[in-house]
Amino acid sequence: MLPAPLARALAWIALASATAACASGPANRISEGQEGAPGVRRVLLCPPNLVLALRSEIQSGWQPVDHEVEAYLQSQGREVGRLGLIEGRNHWKQAIAEAKAAGSLTSASGIFVGRLAQDHEFDAVVMPSLILHQTRVESGGASWNGVSRRMRVVNAPAKGVGRDDSTFVKGIAYGGISGPAWVTSLHVLVYTRGGQLIFEGRGGIDFVQEADLTDASAKYRWEPRPNSSLFRDRTLLYESVVQAFEPYLVPPDE
Amino acid sequence: MRSRIAMALLLALLAPACAGGARIPRSQLAGWHAAEARGTRLIGDLAAEEIQRLAGDLVRFDAIFAKLAGWPEAANTTPLVICLFRSREIAKHFGLGRGVAGWALGALDGSFITVEISSGRDEDRNTLLHEYTHVLLSRNQRAPLPRWYNEGLASYFSTVSERNGAVVVGAAPGALAARVTGRGAMPLDRLFGVSLVGMRFDEVADFYATSWALSHYLLSSPSGRRELSEFVKQLARGVPSEQAQPAAFGRSVDRLGEELAVHVAHLNRGVPIETLIDASTFGAPDPPPVVALDAGEVAYALGRLALAMVEMDEAADWETGPDLARNLLTLALAEDVPEAPRVEAALGEARALSGDAEGALEAVQAALARAPDDSRVRLHAARVALLRAEAEAPSGSPAALAEAEKQYRHALTLDPESASAWFGLGQTLVRMGRPDDAFAALEAARRLGWSRPLDIALARVHLDRGEPEQAADLLRPIAQDPHGGPQQEEAAELLEQTLP
Numbered sequence: 001m002l003p004a005p006l007a008r009a010l011a012w013i014a015l016a017s018a019t020a021a022c023a024s025g026p027a028n029r030i031s032e033g034q035e036g037a038p039g040v041r042r043v044l045l046c047p048p049n050l051v052l053a054l055r056s057e058i059q060s061g062w063q064p065v066d067h068e069v070e071a072y073l074q075s076q077g078r079e080v081g082r083l084g085l086i087e088g089r090n091h092w093k094q095a096i097a098e099a100k101a102a103g104s105l106t107s108a109s110g111i112f113v114g115r116l117a118q119d120h121e122f123d124a125v126v127m128p129s130l131i132l133h134q135t136r137v138e139s140g141g142a143s144w145n146g147v148s149r150r151m152r153v154v155n156a157p158a159k160g161v162g163r164d165d166s167t168f169v170k171g172i173a174y175g176g177i178s179g180p181a182w183v184t185s186l187h188v189l190v191y192t193r194g195g196q197l198i199f200e201g202r203g204g205i206d207f208v209q210e211a212d213l214t215d216a217s218a219k220y221r222w223e224p225r226p227n228s229s230l231f232r233d234r235t236l237l238y239e240s241v242v243q244a245f246e247p248y249l250v251p252p253d254e
Numbered sequence: 255m256r257s258r259i260a261m262a263l264l265l266a267l268l269a270p271a272c273a274g275g276a277r278i279p280r281s282q283l284a285g286w287h288a289a290e291a292r293g294t295r296l297i298g299d300l301a302a303e304e305i306q307r308l309a310g311d312l313v314r315f316d317a318i319f320a321k322l323a324g325w326p327e328a329a330n331t332t333p334l335v336i337c338l339f340r341s342r343e344i345a346k347h348f349g350l351g352r353g354v355a356g357w358a359l360g361a362l363d364g365s366f367i368t369v370e371i372s373s374g375r376d377e378d379r380n381t382l383l384h385e386y387t388h389v390l391l392s393r394n395q396r397a398p399l400p401r402w403y404n405e406g407l408a409s410y411f412s413t414v415s416e417r418n419g420a421v422v423v424g425a426a427p428g429a430l431a432a433r434v435t436g437r438g439a440m441p442l443d444r445l446f447g448v449s450l451v452g453m454r455f456d457e458v459a460d461f462y463a464t465s466w467a468l469s470h471y472l473l474s475s476p477s478g479r480r481e482l483s484e485f486v487k488q489l490a491r492g493v494p495s496e497q498a499q500p501a502a503f504g505r506s507v508d509r510l511g512e513e514l515a516v517h518v519a520h521l522n523r524g525v526p527i528e529t530l531i532d533a534s535t536f537g538a539p540d541p542p543p544v545v546a547l548d549a550g551e552v553a554y555a556l557g558r559l560a561l562a563m564v565e566m567d568e569a570a571d572w573e574t575g576p577d578l579a580r581n582l583l584t585l586a587l588a589e590d591v592p593e594a595p596r597v598e599a600a601l602g603e604a605r606a607l608s609g610d611a612e613g614a615l616e617a618v619q620a621a622l623a624r625a626p627d628d629s630r631v632r633l634h635a636a637r638v639a640l641l642r643a644e645a646e647a648p649s650g651s652p653a654a655l656a657e658a659e660k661q662y663r664h665a666l667t668l669d670p671e672s673a674s675a676w677f678g679l680g681q682t683l684v685r686m687g688r689p690d691d692a693f694a695a696l697e698a699a700r701r702l703g704w705s706r707p708l709d710i711a712l713a714r715v716h717l718d719r720g721e722p723e724q725a726a727d728l729l730r731p732i733a734q735d736p737h738g739g740p741q742q743e744e745a746a747e748l749l750e751q752t753l754p
Contacts, residue, residue, distance in 0.1 A: 047418040053526040055428035056413035060375050063417070085418035086530050131524075132428040154373075182428070210373070214342065226374020 028146075028201035028246060035247045037124065037190075043078045044122035045070060047085040051092055052129040057208060058184050061130050061231040065186060065205075068237040069128050076249050081120055091115045110195030117193055124198075127189040128244075132208065135183050140176015140211075145185045146243035147204035149236075151176065152227060155214040177222065182208040184230070186244040203244030205237065206230055276347055276578040278556065280585060283549040291542035292316065297555050298338030300371060302544040308338065308382060310541040315383055317536045318414055318421055319390055322529075332673075332703065334389055336367040336382070337559055345370040347578060348559065353455070356381040358388040359566055362703040363633070363674035365389050366559050380427075384412035396704045397490035397731040402445050403482070405462055406469030416533050424470060424528040426521045433463040435522040439514055440464040442507045446495045471517040474527050492730030550589025554597050557582035561600055564607050576608035595625035599634035606641040614638045629668035629675070636661030636678055643685065650685040658682045673703035681711060689718045706732050706741045713748055722752035 048054065048062040048069075073080050095112035099105050113125050135144045140151050153176070184206060190199035209224040216222050231237065242251045288297040289309035296309050319325075339345035348368050349357065355377070356369040367385040371378050387408040391399060413425040440448075440460045445468065448461065472478035485502035489495065503510055521527060547555075560579035583601035591597055602617030618635040625631045636658050643654035662679035665672060676699035683692035696712045709728045716725035729752065732745035 049526065051526065052524045053426055053521070053528070054417075054422075055431075056380055056415075056425045057376055057428055059413070059415045059417075059425060060379075066418075085420045085422075086532060089420075089526075089530055226372050226377045228373030230374070 028244075028248075029199070030201075030248055031196070031198040034198045036250050037076075037078075037248055040123040041079055042081060042122045042124075043073050044081045044083055044116060044120050044125045045073065046083045046088055046125065046127045049129045050083075050085065050088045050127055052131065052187070054130055055132040057182070057226075058130055058132055058230070061184065061205075064231045064234075064237060065128070065130055065241075068234070068241050069126070069186070069188075072238070072241045072245065072249070073126070075252070081122055083116065083120070109189075109191065109197065113191045113193070113195035123193055125191040125193075127191070129187045130205075131185050131187050131202075132182060133185065134180050136179070137176070137181040137207075138178050140178075142181065142183065142207075143204075144183055145202040145204035146246075147236075147239060149183075149204065149206055151181065151207045152210035152229065154210055154212050154225070154228075177211055184208055186240045188244045188248075190248055199245075199248040201244045201246065201248065203240035203242065205240045206233075277581050278344055278347060278553075278578075278585075280549050280553075282341055282344060283552040283556075283585075286547040286552045287544050288547050288551075289542040289544045293332075294334045294336065296336045296338060297547060297552065298336075298371065299340050299344070300338055302546070304371075305338070306541050306544045308379070309544075310539075311379060311382070312336075312386060313539050313542065314416075314536065315386065315411075315414060317539075318423070318531070319387070319411065321531070321536075322411075322423065323390075325394065332362070332393075333364040334367065335364065335555060335559065336369070336386075337556065338369050338371050338378075338382075340371040342370065344556075348556075348563070356385045358385040358392075359562060360389060360392040360705070361562055361566055361674070362677055362699065362705055362708070363672060364562075365392070366562055368559070379415075380412040383414060384408045387411040397492075397709075398706065398735045400446070400486065400489055400495070401735075402461070402465040402468065403486055406465035406467075407473075409462065409466035410469045410473060419533050421531040421533050421536065422528050423531065424474065426470070426527075427466070430463045430466050431518065431521045433459065434467045434518050437463075439467055439511065439518065442468070442511050442514070443496075446499065446507075467518050467521070468514055470521070470527070471514050474517070474529075489734075490731055492727065492734065494734055548589065548591075550586045550591035553582045553586035553589065554591055554593060554600075557586055557597070557604070558600060561604055561607075564604075576604055579604040580608055595621040595628055596630050596634075598624070599628075599631040602638050603634045603641075606638045611642055611645060615642070627668060629665045629672060632661050632665035632668060633672065633675055633678070636665060636675070636682075640678065640682055640685075643682075652686075655682055655686050659686065671702060673699045673708075676702065677705075677708050677711070680715075684711065684715065689715050693719065706745075710741060710745055710748065713745070717748065717751060722754075726752040 048066050054062060070080055070082075092108075092112055095108045095115060096105070098111050099108035116122070116125060133144075135142045137151055140153070142149060142151075183204060186203045186205060188199070188201045188203075189197060191197055206229075207227050208230060210227045212223045212225045214223070242249075282299070286297060286299050287302045287305045288295060289305045290296075291309055291313050294309075294312060296305055296312070298305055300308075337348070339348070339350065342351055345351055345368075350368060350370040354370075355372070356367065359366045367382070367389060369378065369381050369385060385408070388404060391404060391407060409427070409430065410424065413427060414421065414423050415425060416422065437460060439445075440457075440463075442464075445461065445464050453461070469482070472482040481503050485498055488498035488502055493501070499507055517527070557579050560575060560582060564575040564579060580601065583597055583604055586597045587594065587601060598617050599621035602614045602621065605611075605617060606614035615638065618631075618638045621631045622635055639654050639658035639661055640650075643650035643658060646654055659679065659682050662675050662682060665675040666679065669675065676695050680692045680695035680699060683689075683695055686692075693712070693715045696708065696715060699708055700712060709732060713725040713728040716722070716728070726749060729745045729749040732742060733749045735742045
């Protein structure tokens with residue numbers, strides 16, 4: 001028997017005690033003179049979550065996010081080459097082993113890019129990852145990693161001054177909920193052909209859950225359920241990608 | 255005045271639930287689809303493409319699991335029916351909701367899985383694969399599996415997915431990683447020995463999270479996989495858990511716990527401790543065909559599920575079980591389904607279980623007249639006779655027992671591989687005071703399948719035949735199951751009788 005996992009009750013208990021996640025990452029960081037990716041014509045795009053675990057709760061997001069990142073790089077006039085997951089993971093493991101042997105784990109990414117340079121033509125390596133973390137939602141909304149979102153509320157009672165609806169239900173339905181919430185973001189690393197990290201950025205995507213008010217009238221509680229529109233709204237994905245690459249890539253004029 | 259109004263309101267609210275037992279309206283049985291592949295049938299109130307996608311996921315998972323477990327990828331020996339419910343109302347009838355996303359039920363003549371379909375594609379898939387892993391593990395089972403092992407492996411395999419041309423095994427659920435990091439792993443001696451009965455919800459959540467984390471740790475290396483396999487083998491032989499641990503792991507539980515903490519810290523930092531397999535090695539099977547179901551077919555499938563829950567004592571705290579089965583099967587019969595005799599026979603059994611002996615007899619006689627050579631009809635008829643025998647006399651009425659034996663034997667001439675029929679025949683012969691014949695029937699059942707009640711019944715026969723050692727071998731793994739339950743208690747009591 002499976003008690004409904006993250007997406008349900010267990011996850012919300014976990015929130016209170018989780019320590020690893022942070023509400024929002026640091027602002028995007030870029031090396032001096034790299035704004036606009038000068039001189040970068042060919043980009044080697046790594047598969048999502050090559051070196052960072054993809055959490056099972058957001059597994060299905062890899063493909064739409066991958067497509068959106070590739071499309072954005074192309075729209076920026078860059079030629080995009082691809083790296084396979086198995087090939088990339090093998091190179092990464094070997095780079096880690098070499099770095100360990102050399103007594104300097106921090107050199108692993110440089111070794112990794114150097115290994116890629118032996119087989120691939122590129123001016124920069126882009127490593128995107130989908131990450132799962134927590135943030136604080138206030139009155140149904142939250143801002144993280146450059147975006148603002150409202151948590152979807154489903155099965156809410158009809159609006160209006162109905163005598164049957166409790167203050168609790170109306171409060172959630174119209175005012176939104178407050179508390180910790182799981183969200184997902186796109187995280188991006190960019191390396192030069194020489195293996196130097198020149199950019200790290202994040203762009204928020206969406207809430208992982210939505211608030212279901214089916215039982216709210218009877219039981220004075222709402223239930224977190226998986227967000228049915230997660231990764232399905234291309235507008236949100238595009239906004240996330242643009243945010244994650246700024247200012248390495250200059251956003252197009254609106 | 256106020257209390258009278260409240261009482262009237264309460265009675266009005268209770269009335270629909272009490273009148274005729276639990277019911278699912280016919281209107282909710284429209285728009286269902288089914289897909290079938292390799293002995294597994296998925297049905298659900300889902301769109302055709304959703305069912306097909308999930309059926310395709312299972313076919314793919316079969317091949318991946320077989321490769322990882324080193325088991326042959328064979329068609330199911332016993333049928334598996336997977337019921338997927340988008341309607342929360344229907345799901346509630348089958349014990350889903352309120353914190354339960356899915357469950358699996360294994361019986362000798364078939365298994366069932368139920369999953370409440372939510373709004374999230376990842377969660378639904380993970381829940382389905384979790385329950386499916388339970389069923390796959392049970393297929394090779396000949397003794398109780400430790401609960402932490404069963405749940406830990408199911409959680410581990412539930413996240414198997416494909417991306418960028420690779421099958422990814424071992425992806426970590428963020429919530430479990432966060433939980434086991436934030437609260438710390440449950441102490442392993444407690445994990446190995448604890449009973450979930452009466453446990454608080456947050457402790458159950460800790461149990462699941464630690465079970466997953468330990469399984470993830472052990473499965474992430476060849477040595478860990480060997481240790482895990484050895485531990486389970488020892489328990490299956492009836493070795494007590496506290497002796498099996500050092501023998502299998504070669505170090506103290508405390509030491510293992512320290513290693514687990516390091517592993518969990520890595521997972522929580524996002525280190526991808528995963529196995530990647532080239533997806534092209536698994537081929538690309540065609541997606542299973544999907545058919546639309548009519549209301550009668552759905553009612554029959556759900557009626558069988560409700561009946562199985564009652565038979566397996568899964569409905570111990572589920573008072574409406576026999577009524578729900580009876581109502582669904584009655585509805586199916588009214589719809590003129592192609593399998594009408596089987597529906598009628600199943601209805602007979604549901605009636606017998608709800609105490610309607612006359613109605614039960616009437617239904618099975620009608621079914622037998624229409625399909626005398628249908629093994630499933632015979633099996634239902636035999637069970638009805640056995641239930642009647644038990645109801646009529648403490649040791650079973652001779653006439654009803656003779657009828658049960660006749661029906662079981664007839665069922666076996668039609669399907670000699672039915673573990674369920676052999677088991678039923680064995681139970682009947684025990685009641686008839688023929689331990690040697692009962693022993694042969696129960697042994698035949700055990701060659702074809704396994705269940706706790708079967709091993710307990712066989713152990714009783716061994717005791718009757720003066721073979722306490724053989725009885726003890728069967729009882730010890732069940733009696734030592736730390737998770738308790740009536741079968742564990744029964745096995746423990748019988749085990750004492752085997753002592754000199």
